[in-house]
Amino acid sequence: xxxxxxxxxxxxxxxxxxxxxxxxxxxxxxxxxxxxxxxxxxxxxxxxxxxxxxxxxxxxxxxxxxxxxxxxxxxxxxxxxxxxxxxxxxxxxxxxxxxxxxxxxxxxxxxxxxxxxxxxxxxxxxxxxxxxxxxxxxxxxxxxxxxxxxxxxxxxxxxxxxxxxxxxxxxxxxxxxxxxxxxxxxxxxxxxxxxxxxxxxxxxxxxxxxxxxxxxxxxxxxxxxxxxxxxxxxxxxxxxxxxxxxxxxxxxxxxxxxxxxxxxxxxxxxxxxxxxxxxxxxxxxxxxxxxxxxxxxxxxxxx
Amino acid sequence: xxxxxxxxxxxxxxxxxxxxxxxxxxxxxxxxxxxxxxxxxxxxxxxxxxxxxxxxxxxxxxxxxxxxxxxxxxxxxxxxxxxxxxxxxxxxxxxxxxxxxxxxxxxxxxxxxxxxxxxxxxxxxxxxxxxxxxxxxxxxxxxxxxxxxxxxxxxxxxxxxxxxxxxxxxxxxxxxxxxxxxxxxxxxxxxxxxxxxxxxxxxxxxxxxxxxxxxxxxxxxxxxxxxxxxxxxxxxxxxxxxxxxxxxxxxxxxxxxxxxxxxxxxxxxxxxxxxxxxxxxxxxxxxxxxxxxxxxxxxxxxxxxxxxxxxx
Numbered sequence: 164x165x166x167x168x169x170x171x172x173x174x175x176x177x178x179x180x181x182x183x184x185x186x187x188x189x190x191x192x193x194x195x196x197x198x199x200x201x202x203x204x205x206x207x208x209x210x211x212x213x214x215x216x217x218x219x220x221x222x223x224x225x226x227x228x229x230x231x232x233x234x235x236x237x238x239x240x241x242x243x244x245x246x247x248x249x250x251x252x253x254x255x256x257x258x259x260x261x262x263x264x265x266x267x268x269x270x271x272x273x274x275x276x277x278x279x280x281x282x283x284x285x286x287x288x289x290x291x292x293x294x295x296x297x298x299x300x301x302x303x304x305x306x307x308x309x310x311x312x313x314x315x316x317x318x319x320x321x322x323x324x325x326x327x328x329x330x331x332x333x334x335x336x337x338x339x340x341x342x343x344x345x346x347x348x349x350x351x352x353x354x355x356x357x358x359x360x361x362x363x364x365x366x367x368x369x370x371x372x373x374x375x376x377x378x379x380x381x382x383x384x385x386x387x388x389x390x391x392x393x394x395x396x397x398x399x400x401x402x403x404x405x406x407x408x409x410x411x412x413x414x415x416x417x418x419x420x421x422x423x424x425x426x427x428x429x430x431x432x433x434x435x436x437x438x439x440x441x442x443x444x445x446x447x448x449x450x451x452x453x454x455x456x457x458x459x460x461x462x463x464x465x466x
Numbered sequence: 467x468x469x470x471x472x473x474x475x476x477x478x479x480x481x482x483x484x485x486x487x488x489x490x491x492x493x494x495x496x497x498x499x500x501x502x503x504x505x506x507x508x509x510x511x512x513x514x515x516x517x518x519x520x521x522x523x524x525x526x527x528x529x530x531x532x533x534x535x536x537x538x539x540x541x542x543x544x545x546x547x548x549x550x551x552x553x554x555x556x557x558x559x560x561x562x563x564x565x566x567x568x569x570x571x572x573x574x575x576x577x578x579x580x581x582x583x584x585x586x587x588x589x590x591x592x593x594x595x596x597x598x599x600x601x602x603x604x605x606x607x608x609x610x611x612x613x614x615x616x617x618x619x620x621x622x623x624x625x626x627x628x629x630x631x632x633x634x635x636x637x638x639x640x641x642x643x644x645x646x647x648x649x650x651x652x653x654x655x656x657x658x659x660x661x662x663x664x665x666x667x668x669x670x671x672x673x674x675x676x677x678x679x680x681x682x683x684x685x686x687x688x689x690x691x692x693x694x695x696x697x698x699x700x701x702x703x704x705x706x707x708x709x710x711x712x713x714x715x716x717x718x719x720x721x722x723x724x725x726x727x728x729x730x731x732x733x734x735x736x737x738x739x740x741x742x743x744x745x746x747x748x749x750x751x752x753x754x755x756x757x758x759x760x761x762x763x764x765x766x767x768x769x770x771x772x773x774x775x776x777x778x
Contacts, residue, residue: 171681178682179604183595186651187610190617193648197625197632204627261516264509274764275521277771281756282528283711285728286749289735290527293534293742299543301530337524338771345772394623397713401732408736421623421714429718434627441624448621 198445204438211432223439233440235415236423237447239324243399243419244392247328252385254332255339256377262340263347273344276337287330288401292317295326295402302326317402323417330398335391339384346380347373382459386452393448396421420444531753535559535746542742558747565734569723570748573730577752580646580716580726581709587650588705589698596659597690601672602682611660617653623714633719640721649709655701662697663690700770703763710756727752 205223208216227233258276266272282290294301295316303313316326354372363371374381399417400408409426411418418426420440428437534542536555541548562570598604599611622629633644667690675685713728720729731752735745760767 171679174681174683176604179598179602179607182598182602182682182686183610183656185591186595186614186656189591189651190653193629193632193650194617194620194622194625197622197628198620200628200631201625204631258520261513261520264513266509266513266517270765270768272517272521273768274760275517275524277768278521278524278528278760281707281760282753283713283728283731283756285711285713285731286531286753287527289731289745289749290531292735293542293746294527294530299545299547301547304546333523333527337520341768341771390619390621394621396623401735405736424624425626425718428627428630434631438627441627445621445624 201438201441204435205442207435209433209435209438211429211434219435223436224443226436227439227443232415232418232423233420233443236411236418236420239399239411239415239417240393240395240419240421243324243327243331243395243417244389246324247331248385248388248392250328251332251336251339251388252381254336255343255384258336258340259343259347262344273341276340278337279334280338282334284334284397285401287334288398291326291330291333291398292402317412317417320414320416323399323402323412327395327398327402327417330402331392331395335388339388342384343377343380346377350376378459382456385455385459389451389455390448393444393451394421395419396425420447528753528757531746531750534743535750537743539741539743542746554743555747555750558743559751561741561744562734562748562751565744568730568733568748569725570727570730570751573725573727574751574755576642576645576720576724577710577727578755580642581706583646584649584709585702585706588652588655589702591651592655592659592701593691593694593698594686595656596661596663597686599656599660600663601667601669601690614653614656618657622648626715626718629715630718639719640724642720642724644719645716645726646709648715649712652705655705658701659694659697662694666697667693696766699763700766700773703759703767704770707756707759707767 206218206220208219208222210216262272262276279287295303297303297313297315297318300316302316303311307313314322316322350373354376355368358368358372396419399411399419400422402417403410403412407413409418409422409430411422421444424437424440424444427433427440431437532555533548533551535558537548537552538554538557541552562568595614599607599614629648630639633639633647636644638644638647671689671693672685675689680688711728712726713732716726716729717732720726722733725733727748731745731748734741734748
């Protein structure tokens, strides 16, 4: 075999690995290693300034189980997640249906519904905290027109959840609608035609054809919304400007778990404990994703 | 959720039609979507009314941002709230750009640098790896591809603490490098490019180049990469948007003297006495670059989202 042949052979065998190596090396260092190392740190008494103070086993985990602030943050996270996600998915489904018609200026409408994603989450937080200001905000002014008394949006629990959920939905509903629209367009038209011949009405068609056909996409949309919802951080942080923004209001009424993680890590300087919160959250995300996919999977049993 | 290399959750077209890969469409060509439109019921006036309402809600908060950015501070706390723009935009913008508290111009430059570097590396490295996954045969290909898809499920936010420690060890804490290093590659990018290359690049093109004696790297650089322009543009746009808008990690890692725009906005809005007009002008300045990108490339962004279930 000539040198040239050897090189060519080496090229064929080695090039693929060379091409995928940068991705895996960089992801390994800055993605996978930190995630695994979080587990290691969580088993230690580890502070920002003093460093590793020794192995403590599961002590951080048992402390977490009895930590009211953590459970409070988890409650807030879930409440906001549910208040935001359910209407978001329903509105996105409806909007996808509306967009799935023969429209003039189709690109304009599609761009119009995803316009909010050009707005950064920080900007969303700032703009909406102005809209939800108690004394001079647009939301309370509009409510006053129909006779509702001013609501202290960022001081009471339920109103603060609703306000934050509104920010999330404003930014993401149109985006989800476009993904669902792409799935709608892939549903074969023959299915509807034969259903019509069988005498199925619009509602029946929607429930027996559209929803089952959208199922995989719904799983995706719900999963992304879940992961995003459980990591919610910026909107609630900016909803409460001031020195103690990280506590999510004076009574921690809208502190999410990611905020609590950051508070413990950087304000409390407890890296070990913060890492424990991180792993607990990771487990929660996995559990909720599983529950989600079970629920969405059941939809198929309708037909 | 089941994850298979050929039918990932992020690919609505694949899972609902049995077609494994969405056909990437060139905006210049008639698309399957357009062909199908003919058989759709045509839109009623009611449809346009609903859509107009939705678009108004989409644009409303952005309009309100312009209103408040262009008013003197005293107007912002007045009741009823101002609903039309005022004449102070220049003054407010000037005050942000020359703020003694926040290095806003530096922040704009920093955001641009961080976003641009991440965009270039994500597009280049995703094309390289995407090409290998789409067209090259090698041992363990499916497992590696599965690993790539798996990385999309890893919430980077939850690795914050070690990432922060890592930047300290590397001596990069507070520097722009620390803001950009965790985002040089994305699993989504690799997957997105792979899907495009599988359908858009014929095998014959690669075989012909090989017969001519070109090395794999040369084939990639001279034959494949130029053909990837449409997909690279979409991926680049989405990556740029995501990095420009990112808040959490830069907020934790960057020093107040050297922020990105989003971090600067948080610092502007978190003082004891908040100058709302100033904050709004800053928010507007930080949003304008992306609005411009959206106006110019909106069509590509929309098709990118519809093709890939893109997280922007």
